[in-house]
Amino acid sequence: MLQGLGFGSIEKMEIRKGRLVQRTNTDYVIPTALDFPKIESAIITNPYDKGPFGAKSAGELTFVGAPVAYALAVRNALGKNITEIPVTPEYLMEVMNNE
Numbered sequence: 001m002l003q004g005l006g007f008g009s010i011e012k013m014e015i016r017k018g019r020l021v022q023r024t025n026t027d028y029v030i031p032t033a034l035d036f037p038k039i040e041s042a043i044i045t046n047p048y049d050k051g052p053f054g055a056k057s058a059g060e061l062t063f064v065g066a067p068v069a070y071a072l073a074v075r076n077a078l079g080k081n082i083t084e085i086p087v088t089p090e091y092l093m094e095v096m097n098n099e
Helices: 004-010 059-078 087-095
Strands: none
Touching: 004 059, 059 087
């Protein structure tokens, strides 16, 4: 979940002239557990008979949905059209100043 929210809010890979602008880990900001509120999780036992050791993948779903949900939440809160992900503070300022 945090990875998806980070992708929706602050993780930005910028390309200029065919090259990545963020060249090191200090240039590419990712959130940590301290950046988000505590998330309550639960382990539900329901083995999947087709998966190894009864396991079933689950991480991809939160990664796909979370960035879009974040952008839509910002749109609903501000009443402004959001057309880019990540919705960085800089992008929000641009959106707010252009309308």
